[in-house]
Amino acid sequence: MSVKRLEVDQVFHACDLDKFTFNTTADLEPIESLSDALGQPRAVESLRFGSGMQHHGYNIFALGQPGTGRHSMVEQVLKGQFKDAPSPDDWCYVNNFEDQSRPKTLRLPSGKGAGFVKDMEKMIKDARNALKATFESEEYQNRVQSVEEELKEKQQKAFEEMNNRAREKGLTIVRTPAGIAFAPIKDNGEVMPPDEYQQIPEDARHRYEQEMENLQTESQKIFQKIPQWQKEIREKLEKLNREVAEYSLSELINGLNSQYGDIACISEHLESLKKDIMENLQTFLTGGQQQQQTGQLAGLLQQQQQQQILSGDETDMNRPAMRRYKVNLIVDNSKQEGAPIIFEDNPSYANLVGKVEHMSQMGALITDFNLIKSGSLHRANGGALVIDARKALTHPGAWEGLKRALKSDCIKIESLAEMYSLLSTVMLEPQPIPLNVKVVIIGEPFIYYIIQQIDPEFSELFKVAADFDVQMERSDANQDAYARLLGNVVANRNLLHFDKNAIGRVIEQSSRMMEDGERLNIKIRDIDDLMMEADYWARQNGGDIVKRDDVQKAIDSKIHRSDRLRQRIHEEIHRGTLHIETEGAAVGQVNGLSVMMLGDFAFGRPSRISGRVQIGKGQVINIEREAKLSGPLHSKGVLILTGFLGARYARERPLSLNASLVFEQSYGGVDGDSASSTELYALLSAISDVPIKQQFAVTGSVDQYGRVQAIGGVNEKIEGFFDVCSKKGLSGDQGVLIPATNIKNLMLRKDVVDAVGKNDFHIYPIETIDQGIELLTGMPAGEPDEQGSYPKDSVNGRVQEKLQEFADNMRKFGKGTENNEQGGKSES
Structure with a gap:
């Protein structure tokens, strides 16, 4: 073996x-x-499918690790997909003259928006000039004078008729600060002085008084008609002004209609604009400037007021009265070739769906449709929008705002402050804009799977996953x-x-x-x-x-x-502060290997793992777990050891031992199962009392059948033990035991490779625990016979013998305890 x-x-x-x-x-x-494209055929295929699929919900989530070329690949695919697409329409907001809190949208062909804005401003300026010229014309002034003369004639005629009737009664009309009055006249037609009036007979005075009272009553009836005559004159003047304005505006409006009338809603807006101008002629012509009035005769009856109408700055379109006629171009595609591809670096709620700004006037916040600002969804409409998942999720309201727009297929500008009632001021409700956009979100895989798990709407809106390897x-x-x-x-x-x-x-x-x-x-x-x-x-x-x-x-x-911290750890090992042996042998002690991560820098750190055993009830105590320093994977690895020991050595009898395992001089958390084989070697050594060679370090996880499994960080682990051995002096016997399945992962440093080539350092691929224990102890592991017994001069044989001894002693101890309890009961 x-x-x-x-x-x-x-x-x-x-x-x-x-x-x-x-x-x-x-x-x-x-x-x-x-x-x-290297290594990303699946991602490229997904991007092409998602960008070409036009049905609702087929937006794309490009998931992959940062640095895998997600942004550049997404940009390349989108440019290829949209290069032949038509440039999307321009969008404008205009005043809603019926309800200014609900601005209307105008949709113009691509590139037409900027020209329409200029044409509208020119038309408004031309309209003011044309109206001023018309109202200053001699013809208009003559017609106004004619209407005014009509009122004067009526007033003069009524006055003369009343005066004639008074003279017939020996009276005449006298003008006083309180109005008109009647007074007797002498034969020569002069007004009778008061002293003479008092000298005439009483019956004559009584007759005069009666006649004056009657005439006064009649005059009141006549003069009560004057306001009605004035109203009629005002209506005639208003009709005249409308006729004049209609004539002057129609030519200009018709000019715009001929140019833009085939665009939906343009004609309707121009008609509403003309109507508003005609209803607000004075404000339109003065630009909203307030003029001081003199005299008590109001309205359009005085020439002074006509001059007032004609005053004002004809070029200032930013006055409140003139802003209502402007056009707010929020999407201008005049320079856009093909469909737009927008990369939104800061996908806040306002940057995505747009916003309505406010300006301060006299301590109050006011707004109008000219302060509507577009978002990246507006600019990407008709093309594609690319955003970062992490940024979109961390901006308040951004994720919900994006989903709401995609679900409704329209962009509705709403203020977060308004939604949460944080701002008490005048707000607008702009008309929503239809949305046709392909959204690509770029994020890490764990973000994708978390959103997919917790957000039920996500899978409906982002049906395509482009997975970058x-x-x-x-x-x-x-x-x-x-x-x-x-x-x-x-x-x-x-x-x-x-x-x-x-x-x-x-x-x-x-x-x-x-x-x-x-x-x-x-x-x-x-x-x-x-x-x-x-x-x-x-x-x-x-x-x-x-x-x-x-x-x-x-x-x-x-x-x-x-590598400052790595160097410091190796120095402490060399100084003996941290106990790592690279020569000799010890029972129940093995050099384990772990990896420490500092940002993007990883290095191997050797650790001394020790195990102790005694009679017990089959428990393997993980001291790290008891101290709450063990992660779940490490705890799992230790529990596997109990399964291995019981299955191999205690099928016919109880596993009568208690064992403890610990990472010596470890003061932080431990996780991962890569030390489970190391811990098993320490246990087998402690049970069999066979020492382990300390010139070796071990890594690898183990399953319940004793097979050694692959682990991560194998290069750093090997190099970590090599550095310790090199610092203490290479003896030619040191080396590392790694899982055989990790051979393909080896890409060691040049100094380690050179040491392997010179036989100064060795790396051994291990497939089973038996192979490892033989190498570590120099003693055969031993194969079981037909009865499942191992040779006594083998590690397994010694382990089996020791566990049998523990079981026998446990049984004897149990019987002795039982006899003592029975004896105690009989004595009582």
């Missing part, structure tokens, strides 16, 4: 440079099409394609060209990143960083091309920048 140590070619899967047909990356053809097979063909990909990186980053030795080292490090000599890392971000750092060191050395040593320098430098 001997185990052969691994050879150099097994601990490092080197790149065969002879199979490369290039000398430097300058000789490589770049990867330009999606058909050349992080690795690809390391075949000869794939290595050639991978080299072309590295050539793309050189070109895109403007790096020095890499020779084929440097490319080979990058490929080897790519496999190391994947912890698999048969796979390549396609997390492009990691490769980008490595190549840029190699380029830096090449330039620092004055080179004009990047070589293998430059790549290795980049790898070593990155490790050096992060």
